[in-house]
Amino acid sequence: MADLSVEFCGVKFKNPIVLASGILGVTGDSMAQVVRNGAGGVTTKSLWPHEHLGHANPTIISTQNWMLNAVGIPDGGPEKAAEEIARYRKAVSAPLIANIVGGVMDDYEAIARAVVLMNPDIIEINISCPNVEDELGKPMACSISKSAEVTRRVRSIVGQIPLIVKLSPNVENIVSIAKSVMDAGADGVTAINTVGPGMAIDIDSAQPILANKSGGLSGPAIKPLAVKYVYDIYKNLKCPIVGTGGVLTGRDAIEMMMAGATLVGVGSAVWYRGQDVFGKIVAEMDEWCDANGVKKIQDLIGKVHA
Amino acid sequence: MLDTIPRMARVKAILQENEIVKTFVLDITVGAEPGQFVNVWIPRVDEKPFSVAYDDGHELHLAIAAVGDFSRKMHDLKVGDKVGIRGPFGSKFKVAKRMAFLGGGYGAAPLYFFAKSAKDSQIDFIVGARSKNYLLYTDRISKLENVTLHIATDDGSVGSKGYNTEVLKTVLASGGIDCVYTVGPEIMMYKAAMMAKEAGIDAQISMERYMKCGFGVCGNCCVDGSGVPTCVAGPVMDLAEVLKIEDFGKYHRNNLGKKINF
Numbered sequence: 344m345a346d347l348s349v350e351f352c353g354v355k356f357k358n359p360i361v362l363a364s365g366i367l368g369v370t371g372d373s374m375a376q377v378v379r380n381g382a383g384g385v386t387t388k389s390l391w392p393h394e395h396l397g398h399a400n401p402t403i404i405s406t407q408n409w410m411l412n413a414v415g416i417p418d419g420g421p422e423k424a425a426e427e428i429a430r431y432r433k434a435v436s437a438p439l440i441a442n443i444v445g446g447v448m449d450d451y452e453a454i455a456r457a458v459v460l461m462n463p464d465i466i467e468i469n470i471s472c473p474n475v476e477d478e479l480g481k482p483m484a485c486s487i488s489k490s491a492e493v494t495r496r497v498r499s500i501v502g503q504i505p506l507i508v509k510l511s512p513n514v515e516n517i518v519s520i521a522k523s524v525m526d527a528g529a530d531g532v533t534a535i536n537t538v539g540p541g542m543a544i545d546i547d548s549a550q551p552i553l554a555n556k557s558g559g560l561s562g563p564a565i566k567p568l569a570v571k572y573v574y575d576i577y578k579n580l581k582c583p584i585v586g587t588g589g590v591l592t593g594r595d596a597i598e599m600m601m602a603g604a605t606l607v608g609v610g611s612a613v614w615y616r617g618q619d620v621f622g623k624i625v626a627e628m629d630e631w632c633d634a635n636g637v638k639k640i641q642d643l644i645g646k647v648h649a
Numbered sequence: 650m651l652d653t654i655p656r657m658a659r660v661k662a663i664l665q666e667n668e669i670v671k672t673f674v675l676d677i678t679v680g681a682e683p684g685q686f687v688n689v690w691i692p693r694v695d696e697k698p699f700s701v702a703y704d705d706g707h708e709l710h711l712a713i714a715a716v717g718d719f720s721r722k723m724h725d726l727k728v729g730d731k732v733g734i735r736g737p738f739g740s741k742f743k744v745a746k747r748m749a750f751l752g753g754g755y756g757a758a759p760l761y762f763f764a765k766s767a768k769d770s771q772i773d774f775i776v777g778a779r780s781k782n783y784l785l786y787t788d789r790i791s792k793l794e795n796v797t798l799h800i801a802t803d804d805g806s807v808g809s810k811g812y813n814t815e816v817l818k819t820v821l822a823s824g825g826i827d828c829v830y831t832v833g834p835e836i837m838m839y840k841a842a843m844m845a846k847e848a849g850i851d852a853q854i855s856m857e858r859y860m861k862c863g864f865g866v867c868g869n870c871c872v873d874g875s876g877v878p879t880c881v882a883g884p885v886m887d888l889a890e891v892l893k894i895e896d897f898g899k900y901h902r903n904n905l906g907k908k909i910n911f
Contacts, residue, residue, distance in 0.1 A: 367868035367878070369906040372895075376876030388868070394905060400688070400696035401733075403862040406652040414867055419907040427906075430873075547657035548731065550692040614653075614866050618881065 345632035346639045347625065349383075351605045352505035352530040352583050354438050354464045358383035358625045359640060360596060363587045363610035364442035364467065364509065365389065365414070371430030378435040381622025385437065386608070387424070389444035389469045392453035394420045399554035404543060405562065410611045411541055413558030416444060416469075421457035428461045438464035442509070443497070451493050455500040466504055467585075468497055468529075471511030471536040485514045491527035498528035507585065509533040512565075512572055521576045531583030533608065534572045537561045538588075561611045565589045570602045577603020577645050591615050593627020601646040653864055655690045655733030658709065660726055666712060668782045670755060671724055672702060673732075675709045681737035683763035684855065684885040687711070688863045690733030691726075695719050698860045700832065700884070701737065702758035702786075703765070709734065712758035712785065738863040740885045742853055745828035750774040751817050751841045753833030757785040759855065760832055764796055773820045775799040777813025777837070781806035814840040821848045828852060835911055839898030842891055852888040858901055869906060872896055 347358040362368060362377045362385040374385040397417030404411050418424070424441075431439060441463035445451040451468065458466060470490055490508065498506055508524040510517055512535040521532050537559025543552050551557070569588025576584055586604025589611070590596050596607040612620045632640060658677035666672055679687055681704040689711065690696035697719045703710035715724040726732070742763045748770050750760045757776045764772050774796045778784045781802060791798050799816045800808025809816060814837060820826065821844055829845040831838045832855040845852035858870035858879040865881035872879060874895040882890070891897055900908045 366866055367871065369868040370871050370873065370876065370902075372873045372876035373868050373871035373878070374876075376871070379876075394907075397861075397904065399694075400861055401655065401690055401735075403864075403866055404652075404654050404735075405864075405866075406654065410866075412866075414861065417869075417905050419905040423905075423907055434876075543654070545655060545657065545692070545733065548692045548733065552655060552690075552733075554695065611866070614864050618865055618877070 345629055345637055347629060349605050349641050352465060352507065354505060356383040356438060356606065358628070359600065359605065359607050360609055360621050360624050361440065361585065361606050362386055362621070363608035364469065366610035366613060371427035372434060374431050374439070375434035376618070377621060378437045380619045381625050382609070383437060384440065384606070385431070386440040386442050386467060387428070388418065389416045389442045390421065390424045390454055390458060391416070391418045391444060392421060392450050392457060394418065401552055401554060404552055405611070405614055408562065409560055409564040410562040410614065411543055411553060411558045411560055412537070413540070413553045413555035415555060421454065424458070425461050428463070440465040440467050442467040442469050444469040448493060448496065452496050452500060455497045459501050459504065463504065466497070466501055466506050467533055468493060468506070468508045469536070471509055485511070487519055487523040490520050491523040494524040494527035494529050505530045507531040507533055507583070509536050511536050512538050512568055517572050518575050518579045521580055521582070525580060525582050531585070532576060533585040533587060534576055535565070535569050535588050538565050538568060561589065562615070563589045563591060566595060570598060573599060573604050574602040574647065578648055581645070590624070593624050593631055596624055596628055597631060597643060600640070600643045603645045603648065605644050653735055655688070655735040657731045658734050660728050660730050660732070661708065663726070663728060666785055669716070670712055670714045670785055673711045673713060673723065673726070675711070675732070675734065677709050677734055678704055678706050679709060679734060679737045680704065680706070681709070682741040683759060683766055684742040685737040685739050686863070686884060687734050687736035687738065689723070690735070691719070691722055692733065694722050696733070698738070698863055700755070700759040700855070701762060703762050712755055714755050736863065739880055740883055742830060742885050744770055745851070746770055747825050747827045748772045749817060749820050749826045749829045751777070751813060751829065751831040751833070751837065752785070753777045753813060753837045755785065756832030756855070757787070757790070760830060761786045761790055763830065764790065764793055768795060770795060772796045773799060773826070775801065775813050775816045775820065777801045779803045813837070814844070817841055817844060826850060831855065835898055835901070842888060842897070845888055846892070853885050854888070854891045855885050856883040856891065856894070859904055869902070869904065
C-alpha cells in the first residue's frame with residue numbers, strides 16, 4: 344500500500360481525491376457521504392452572500408462522452424451554509440474547501456467575511472462559472488486585472504486561510520490569469536472549471552435542451568484540455584494546483600498529478616461510475632502505485648516535467 | 650444508462666381519472682419498472698420528475714395531479730402534443746409474498762403498476778383520498794385477481810371513514826403480511842413505516858425530495874443522516890434505509906436546499 348496522502352497549501356489530505364464544487368455538496372451530510380465513499384476532501388457548492396435562485400430544469404444532461412450543465416448556482420445563503428458546514432464537521436474529519444461566488448465585487452467581500460466564520464480549511468474563489476455569464480460578467484474570469492482584484496480583496500478579508508482561485512479555461516491565456524491571481528495573494532489555483540458554454544439541441548422540438556439554453560461542458564471529453572492547462576500552469580508557476588476535468592479513473596487522476604496537480608477534483612464521474620466513484624479511484628491509484636513501485640503518491644506531482 | 654438526453658414522446662391519450670388527476674398515455678417506452686420515475690420536459694417551460702404509472706414495453710403512463718405550475722401546464726396538453734422523457738431513474742420495488750400497499754394522493758398509480766406485475770403475490774391494496782371524487786385507479790385495481798382492495802376516505806363518502814393508515818393497522822393486525830409498500834404524502838408514509846417497524850416487518854417507502862438532475866449529480870435531493878441522493882438511492886428505500894434519514898416525516902428541502910417542515 345502506497346502512501347496516498349498529500350499536503351496542499353499546508354493542509355493534509357489522506358488522499359488527493361476531492362469532490363469538485365457544484366456536484367452534490369448542497370448539504371453537510373451529502374458531503375460527509377462523499378468522504379465515507381472514499382474522497383480525501385470536499386468542496387462545497389458555490390456559496391453566495393445571499394439567496395440565489397438557479398435555473399429551471401433541465402439543468403444537467405449527459406452522454407458517454409460529455410456532460411452539460413446549467414444549474415445556475417442555486418444557494419440558500421450564508422446562514423444555511425454555516426449550518427451545513429457544521430453538520431459536515433460533526434460527521435467526518437476530512438478537509439473542506441469552501442467555494443465562494445458573487446455577482447459583483449462587493450458580493451465576494453461579503454461572502455468572504457461570512458465564510459471565514461465557518462472555519463473552512465481552504466477557500467476557493469469561483470470567478471469562472473460560464474452559465475451565469477450575464478451576472479458575473481464574462482470579463483471577470485477573462486480579465487487579468489479583475490481576477491487579481493477579486494483575489495486581493497478576498498485575501499485581505501480571509502487572513503491566513505489558504506486561498507485558491509478556480510480558473511476558467513475559456514480565456515485567451517490561462518497561465519497569465521493564474522500568474523495574476525498568484526501575484527495577488529492566492530496560494531494556489533484550481534484548473535479547470537467547465538468548458539464553453541456548450542449547447543445541445545433537441546431536433547424533434549427544435550429547442551435547446553437546457554432551460555438556460557447553454558451550459559458548462561464537463562466529463563471525459565474535457566480531460567485532455569484540463570491536463571494541458573494544468574501542465575502549462577505547473578510548468579510556468581510551479582504553484583499548488585487542484586486538477587479537475589473529466590477524471591473518471593485512478594489512471595486519470597495520476598495523469599492529472601503527473602501534469603502538476605496536487606489534488607484532483609472529481610465531479611461528473613459520480614454519474615459515470617456511481618456515488619462510490621471516489622473510493623474506486625483511490626483504490627485504482629493505490630493499485631497502480633503498488634504495481635509501479637511508487638511508495639509516495641506525492642512523488643508523482645509534476646513528474647512529467649522532470 | 651447510455652445517456653440522460655430527453656426523447657420526445659407524443660401524447661396518445663389523456664384519461665381524466667378524478668377531479669385533479671389525469672393519466673397521460675405516451676407513445677414511448679423507457680423500460681421502466683415499478684417504483685422508478687422519469688423526468689418530463691415541456692420545452693420552454695420546465696422539467697419535473699414523475700413516478701411511472703405503467704410501462705408495458707410499448708407505452709408509458711403517467712398519472713399527474715394538477716397541484717403546481719408545471720403539473721397544471723401538463724393538464725393543458727392535448728392529444729398529439731409532445732413532451733420530452735428521460736429515464737427511467739431510481740430504484741424499484743422488490744416483491745414479497747404477502748404485501749400490503751398504502752397509496753395516498755397520486756400514490757395509488759405507481760403501486761397499481763407494481764400490483765399488476767406481482768402476479769404471484771397476495772396483495773391488500775389500501776387507497777386513501779379526502780373523498781370519493783379524489784380516489785385514484787380504484788377501478789383498475791379492483792380488476793386485479795390477486796388484490797383485495799380497501800378504500801378509505803376522510804369524509805366517508807366511500808369505503809371506511811378516516812385515514813387510510815387506520816385500515817393498514819387493521820390489515821397488519823390480522824397478520825401474515827411480509828412487507829408494507831407506501832407511496833404518497835410523507836406524513837402518511839411515516840405512519841406506515843412506524844407501523845411496519847412496530848409489527849416487526851419490512852417496508853418499502855417511495856421517498857420524495859426536490860429533484861433536479863434525477864441521476865445523482867446535482868445533490869438537491871440528498872437526505873440528512875445517510876446523506877444519499879434520493880434519486881439514485883431511492884425513490885424506493887427499504888425500512889432500514891429510511892430510518893437512517895433524519896428528515897423523514899419532519900422536513901424536506903426546496904430548490905435552494907433550504908429546509909421546509911412538513
